[in-house]
Amino acid sequence: xxxxxxxxxxxxxxxxxxxxxxxxxxxxxxxxxxxxxxxxxxxxxxxxxxxxxxxxxxxxxxxxxxxxxxxxxxxxxxxxxxxxxxxxxxxxxxxxxxxxxxxxxxxxxxxxxxxxxxxxxxxxxxxxxxxxxxxxxxxxxxxxxxxxxxxxxxxxxxxxxxxxxxxxxxxxxxxxxxxxxxxxxxxxxxxxxxxxxxxxxxxxxxxxxxxxxxxxxxxxxxxxxxxxxxxxxxxxxx
Numbered sequence: 442x443x444x445x446x447x448x449x450x451x452x453x454x455x456x457x458x459x460x461x462x463x464x465x466x467x468x469x470x471x472x473x474x475x476x477x478x479x480x481x482x483x484x485x486x487x488x489x490x491x492x493x494x495x496x497x498x499x500x501x502x503x504x505x506x507x508x509x510x511x512x513x514x515x516x517x518x519x520x521x522x523x524x525x526x527x528x529x530x531x532x533x534x535x536x537x538x539x540x541x542x543x544x545x546x547x548x549x550x551x552x553x554x555x556x557x558x559x560x561x562x563x564x565x566x567x568x569x570x571x572x573x574x575x576x577x578x579x580x581x582x583x584x585x586x587x588x589x590x591x592x593x594x595x596x597x598x599x600x601x602x603x604x605x606x607x608x609x610x611x612x613x614x615x616x617x618x619x620x621x622x623x624x625x626x627x628x629x630x631x632x633x634x635x636x637x638x639x640x641x642x643x644x645x646x647x648x649x650x651x652x653x654x655x656x657x658x659x660x661x662x663x664x665x666x667x668x669x670x671x672x673x674x675x676x677x678x679x
Contacts, residue, residue, distance in 0.1 A: 442581060442582070442585045442639070442640045442641075443637060443638070443640075444581065444585070444625045444626070444627070444628065444637070444638045444639075444640075445625065445626045445627065445630050445634035445636075445637060446623050446624070446625060446634060446635050446638060446659065447594055447624040447625070447626055447630070447633070447634060448507050448508055448509075448623070448624040448635065449506070449507055449621065449622065449623045449624070449635065449659055450502070450503040450504065450505065450506020450507040450621070450622045451503050451506070451619070451620065451621040451622070451656045452499045452502045452503050452506070452619070452621075453499075453617050453618065453619040453620075454478040454617050454618065455617065456653075456656070457478075457480070458506070459506075459660050460660075462656050462657050462660035463657065463660040463661050465653050465657040465660075466653055466657075479495055479499075480498050480499060480501070480502035482501055482502060484501075484505055484560075485501065485560060489560075492543050492547070493547070493556065494523055494525065494526055494552070494602075495602055495618060496519070496522070496523060496525070496552075496553065496600060496601075496618070496620075497523075497547070497552055497553045497556050499600055499602070499618055499619070499620035500517070500553040500557070500598055500600045500622070501553070501556070501557060501560070502620065503598060503600070503620040503621050504557060504596065504598055504622045506622065507596065507622040507623065507624055508624075509594075509596040509624050510594065510624075511561070512563055512564060513563070513565055513593070513594060513595065513596050513624075514565045514567070514591075514593070514595045514596065515554065515558075515563070515565065515566075515567045515568070515595065515596040515597075515598070516567070516568045516569075516570060516580050516583050516584055516587075516595060516596065516597045516598065517551060517553050517554040517557075517567065517568070517569045517570070517598050518569075518570040518572075518576045518577060518579070518580035518598065518599040518600075519550065519553075519569075519570075519571060519576065519599065519600050519601055520571060520572075520574070520576045520601050520612070521601055521602070521604055521608075521612070522549075522552070522569075522571060523547065523549065523550065523552050524602075524604055524605065524608070525602055525604070525605060526544050526547060526548040527548045528605045528607070529544065530544055530545060530548055550569050550571060551567070551569035553598070554567045554568075554569050568583055568587075574670060575670050575671035575672075576599065576670065577599045577652075577669075577670040578640060578669075578670040578671050578672040579671075580597055580599055581597065581638075581640055582640075584597050588625070588626065588627050592626065592627045592629075592630065594624050594625060594626040594632070595624070595626075596622065596623075596624055597622065597624075597625050598621065598622040599620070599621050599622075600618075600619065600620035600621070601618065602618045603617070603618060619652055621652070621656060625638075634679075635659065635678075636658075636659050636662070636676055636677070636678055637677045637678070637679075638674065638675070638676055639675040639676075639677075640672045640674060641672065641673045642672070643668050643671065643672060643673050644668060644673045647666065647667045647668045647673055648666075648667040648668070649667055649668050649669065650665065650666075650667035650668065650669040650674060651669070652669075654667070654669075655669065655674065655676065658676050659676065662678045663678070664676060664677050664678060
């Protein structure tokens with residue numbers, strides 16, 4: 442599967458913009474600062490912004506950097522979704538505390554999709570995906586299917602927050618919260634592409650990539666290839 446990347450954005454506590462991803466993995470942020478870092482999101486009204494989870498905030502920040510066109514189809518991918526909100530609600534139940542209606546309404550896996558559609562008034566189709574360690578590659582498979590049906594660009598986002606301590610022994614996740622967004626189009630798209638991504642079967646002899654490798658490659662416009670998320674990735678630039 443080949444895709445043109447028309448635009449992109451990514452956020453993590455250490456690397457929050459294109460220039461910072463170019464310095465990966467050299468830039469180091471103070472650990473205490475990194476744990477509390479959250480995007481400011483000036484594009485979102487303050488009253489609405491206060492109600493958003495950290496996961497939704499970092500997804501929105503990556504999407505705003507990506508600058509998708511109005512009314513574009515979207516894919517929201519996350520391994521764990523709003524698990525931190527869900528655990529908080531379960532703890533409230535155990536403690537026999539009152540449940541927050543806002544927390545309850547925003548504890549579902551497609552929370553960010555709904556919030557984005559409201560903020561941007563985007564009424565186009567949206568898909569929410571969770572597929573364990575292969576979530577990102579499965580999101581690209583979904584994008585491929587959408588683009589075969591209609592070649593208009595698709596917004597693809599992926600994000601995960603750190604999971605509660607009780608789940609850490611049972612899951613594989615990024616060390617820090619991370620979000621990314623890509624505007625993807627068919628390789629035949631007439632629009633200017635920043636990069637070309639090709640996903641194929643795993644290559645046993647290939648190096649293992651990380652999310653940082655992929656995002657830094659795009660920021661630096663340097664070709665890279667290797668295995669990640671159940672697929673072999675190749676990024677190239679003209």
